[in-house]
Amino acid sequence: MIRSIMVIIINYKVCDQGRGCPCIAACPNDAWYWDEKNQRPAVNNSKCNDCGICTKVCPARVISGALDEEGVRKIKDEVDADDRKRELLFKERFNVEPEDQSIVVDASTFEDEVLKSKDIVIVDFWTPKFSARCKNNTMMYSSLLAKTNKKVVFKKVDILMNKDFCKKIGITTIPALVIYHKGKIIDYIATKIGLAEEDQIKERIAKALNSI
Ligand code: SF4
Ligand code: SF4
Incomplete structure (x- = not known):
């Protein structure tokens, strides 16, 4: 009953x-x-x-x-x-593509793929466990570069899967976008990363990239 x-x-x-x-x-x-x-x-x-x-x-x-x-x-x-299907609705709901696993790096690959990279690397520290947006590539990465013509590689690190490592490198909260160049941090953007913040984040990234 x-x-x-x-x-x-x-x-x-x-x-x-x-x-x-x-x-x-x-x-x-x-x-x-x-x-x-x-x-x-x-x-x-x-x-x-x-x-x-x-x-x-x-x-x-x-x-x-x-x-x-x-x-x-x-x-x-x-x-x-x-x-x-949930995956197909991501684009509709958030205007982003489903996550591309090829860009995910972890504690064991971070040094080679980020710190030793000759390219500018923007790392999105996230975890797919927290929210739908985290499961995605969040904002369209290519659109983040709208105000600069620098070549940039995007990577993601799951903080829950790499807790000790993230603590060691100073990442304790998410979302966090960190811009690396030749092993150094150029900018650390710890903010909500949503479509509402897109313009603000684009400006900040352009400023950081154009300073390199
Ligand atoms: S929030 Fe939803 S589950 Fe909770 S009491 Fe209200 S209707 Fe029920
Ligand atoms: S996780 Fe919660 S808020 Fe998100 S779709 Fe499911 S029920 Fe809705």
């Missing part, structure tokens, strides 16, 4: 499954939690009191609330019929 209060259903087919899911923080009853086993946000419906906040907080609108069994069935049918 379904309770008369809301039952929350997450469409995992298109949920970004980020550890930083804002619904976890927004739920006033701690019904949302991070499911370690399945590595995704989840809801304990027995704690839900039908406030509806999470359905509004999720920017991707993948959460539905049902008030009765018929509603639950209807939502489950809709989820089953949904043939969209």
